Amino acid sequence: MGMPVFLKQLTLRMSAIFIVKAIGALVRIPLFRLLGAEGVGLYQIAYSYYGFLLTFISGGFPTALAFMTAKNQKQGKVLLKATTFLLMIIGAAIGSASYMLAPAIADFMGDSHLTVPIQYIAPALFIVPLLSLMRGFLQGVEHYGSIAASEVVEQITRVVTMLALTTLWIGYGNDFAVGGAVFGAFTGAASALVFLLVMFRFRVWQTYGSEENFGSQRLTILPDISCYLKMAMAILVTRLIVPLSEFLDALIIPHRLQDAGLSISQATRIFGEISGMATIIVYLPTLVTDALSHTLVSKIAEEWKEKQSAAVFRRIRLAIQLTWMWGLSSSLFLFFYGYELGMLLFGNSSVGGAIRYLSLIPLITGIREITTTVLWAQDKKKEPMIGLVAGTVCSILLSYALVGIPGFGYEGVIISILSLEYIAMTWNFRMVRKQNKEMSLSFSIAKETIRLLLIGIGYFQLLHHLSEMYLIHAPGYLQEAAEMAAFYIGITIYTILRFVKTNKMKLFL
Numbered sequence: 001m002g003m004p005v006f007l008k009q010l011t012l013r014m015s016a017i018f019i020v021k022a023i024g025a026l027v028r029i030p031l032f033r034l035l036g037a038e039g040v041g042l043y044q045i046a047y048s049y050y051g052f053l054l055t056f057i058s059g060g061f062p063t064a065l066a067f068m069t070a071k072n073q074k075q076g077k078v079l080l081k082a083t084t085f086l087l088m089i090i091g092a093a094i095g096s097a098s099y100m101l102a103p104a105i106a107d108f109m110g111d112s113h114l115t116v117p118i119q120y121i122a123p124a125l126f127i128v129p130l131l132s133l134m135r136g137f138l139q140g141v142e143h144y145g146s147i148a149a150s151e152v153v154e155q156i157t158r159v160v161t162m163l164a165l166t167t168l169w170i171g172y173g174n175d176f177a178v179g180g181a182v183f184g185a186f187t188g189a190a191s192a193l194v195f196l197l198v199m200f201r202f203r204v205w206q207t208y209g210s211e212e213n214f215g216s217q218r219l220t221i222l223p224d225i226s227c228y229l230k231m232a233m234a235i236l237v238t239r240l241i242v243p244l245s246e247f248l249d250a251l252i253i254p255h256r257l258q259d260a261g262l263s264i265s266q267a268t269r270i271f272g273e274i275s276g277m278a279t280i281i282v283y284l285p286t287l288v289t290d291a292l293s294h295t296l297v298s299k300i301a302e303e304w305k306e307k308q309s310a311a312v313f314r315r316i317r318l319a320i321q322l323t324w325m326w327g328l329s330s331s332l333f334l335f336f337y338g339y340e341l342g343m344l345l346f347g348n349s350s351v352g353g354a355i356r357y358l359s360l361i362p363l364i365t366g367i368r369e370i371t372t373t374v375l376w377a378q379d380k381k382k383e384p385m386i387g388l389v390a391g392t393v394c395s396i397l398l399s400y401a402l403v404g405i406p407g408f409g410y411e412g413v414i415i416s417i418l419s420l421e422y423i424a425m426t427w428n429f430r431m432v433r434k435q436n437k438e439m440s441l442s443f444s445i446a447k448e449t450i451r452l453l454l455i456g457i458g459y460f461q462l463l464h465h466l467s468e469m470y471l472i473h474a475p476g477y478l479q480e481a482a483e484m485a486a487f488y489i490g491i492t493i494y495t496i497l498r499f500v501k502t503n504k505m506k507l508f509l
Contacts, residue, residue, distance in 0.1 A: 020155045025287070027159045028280050031181060032272075034166050037176040037348060039270030040263055041254070045109060046117035046182050048250035049226045050124065051243040053098070058129040060235020062136030068228050069140025073418060079228060080137045087129040093126035110254050111264055113175040120179035124186040129195045136197070139493050150192040158188025177207050197345035205433040238385055239264055245392040245420070249275065249399060253413055256403035274413050277346050278354035282361040287329035289323050289366035293373040298379035313436060316374050319447075322499055323370045327363030329491045334359035336487065340480045357414045364421045371428035378435055387427030448498075456491060463487055 032040045061083050069076025098105065099122040106114035124454075135147050164179025250271070258269035296319055303311045334341070335356055342352025371385040395416045402412030463483050471479045 018150045018287060021287055021290070023155050023159060025280055025284055027162065028276075031162055031166060032277055032280075033346060034163075034170055035174065035177055035181070035272075037269040037272045037277070037350075039178055039272070040276035041268035041270070042111065042117060042174060043181055044115055044272060044276045045111070045123055045250040045254070045268070046114055048246040049105070049109065049118065050121045050182070050185065052240075052247040053094055053125055054128055055236070055240050055243040057087065057094060057125060058132050060232040060239065061087065062132040062139075063235050064228055064232040065133060065136040066139040067231065068221070068224065069137055070142075072224075075224060076137055076140050079225075080133065082418075083133055084130060084306055087133060088126070088322065088479075091129050092128040095122045098122040098125060107249060110258070111268060113173075113178075113268075116175040117182050121182040121185060124182075124189060124372055124507055127186060127193060128184040128189045131196070134193065134196050134200070139198075143199075146196060150196050150199075153195050154188040154192035156186040156188075157191040159165075160184075161187040163240045170394075170398060184337055217407065221374070228380070241385070241388050241392055245395065252396065252399050254404055255407045256400060256412075259404045260406045260409050262409065263386060267349070268408060270413070273348065273351050274354045274358075274410070274417075277342075278358055279361075279417070281345070282334055283359045283365065285362040286327070286365050286369065289362075291370050291483045292319060292323065293369050296370070296373050296377070300374060304378050311313060316432065316436060318503060319370050320367065321502070323366040324363070324445065325448065325452065325495045325499055327366040328452050329456070329495045330362035331359045332453070332460075333484070333488050333491065334362070336456075337462050337480075337484050344477055344480060352408070356416065357411075359496045360418065361371060361421065364425050368421060368425035369426055371432045372430050375428060375435065378434060380431065384428055384429040385423070387424040387431070390427060391420040391423035448502075451498075452495075455494060458493075459490055460487060463490075 032043075033045060041275055065076060065083060068079055099119050102118040103114045103121070105118055107382070131150075135150065138144075138147050138225050161184035162181045166177045169176040169180045253275075254264075254267040254271050257270055259262060262270070283369055296315065300312055300315055303315070310446060338354075338356030338359060339349060339352035341349070341355055342348055345351075368387075375381070377385050399412065399416040402415055403409045405412065463486055467479055468482045471482060474482075
């Protein structure tokens, strides 16, 4: 028996998401070495501006279109055409305004060097919403293969553009190098859109474009247009929280660092070290929990709908336990080797300190993502949003209050990042326990934490002594890389074996 169609679609989608995110995260390491801390700061600020406007332009239209198309494909075709025209007008207007007003926007954001990056990212504000809308329609007609392929095409083109233009333009200054890096958003989206249009013309439209292929579906566009717009606006409100938070951070943090007595260049460099370099590394382990979340959501939703409480509780318990153990293992690795990672990857010891300070991110964020998935699967969509809003508000207030204190700016930024994740995670965890009162976490969090800490500390010391004994004549970077690889592989194997043994599973069938 072959794999069910649903599982094939899910596997394909998850694989594409994992590949795209992994490429996007890893390529930033050589990119950021080229740009340096100050260039990374400019890149992050420019991208926060772009991310906020992009979310505002696209709204929830792609997701809403996917839902409407899944219900009525003929209606989805009409909505696709109408919404494409609307987004073309809005995107062109906002993109043109961003390009022409770039000097004024850069001054408002606190650094005139942002002018060129804002101008070079402006074209993406026109093309990316159209790409997202096209993917929304394809999701509605269940062409997941085309979506996955387009995402890989987009990321590869984007990465090549970023690295090529940054390398070529670095001699003209940081602002032009960053402009070349952010221009990859336009080239990547343009290549993916062309790819989808070709697929759309020769495959998808041939299947869904003719009237007879819609069967007896009736076009009731007027009664449903209100539902479509309401759904899009509701999704927009939810999705705007994170981009708005990142945009406000890009506004507040550099300004408050300057209020604390730092120059524009110093403030931008610190923002780049933390928000650009360190966060890329500490959030990498969450790719695993992200993949786990995508796997869980459909299974929990189906079992919850069928009132299979025992199966739901077991799945939730195992997911939280695995996430806790994986997150703690990753946090240990980041804490022990933070400075080495900073020097090895970025040639910057300050980044290493930030990595150590943020080492709890894999644990906290992993739990937040899993609990968000659980609540969404159980039709509790407002609860995660409430926690995220509360965490965002707290983070912004702490940023403003702490970052402006002379000599405490670095720590203030880190505290604000951790506060957002911790508050959202705590709220979600509380809601999951409230929603599943009969569920019992049979594993002891305290016991497993102490066990893993002792194993981790002992293993770290053992590897350090072995490295000094047998790799003393090897180059320093090779010695550090070998020790880090051995630690992460070893602690991962232990985590898997411990998880399997604790839950009395079979590792090999």
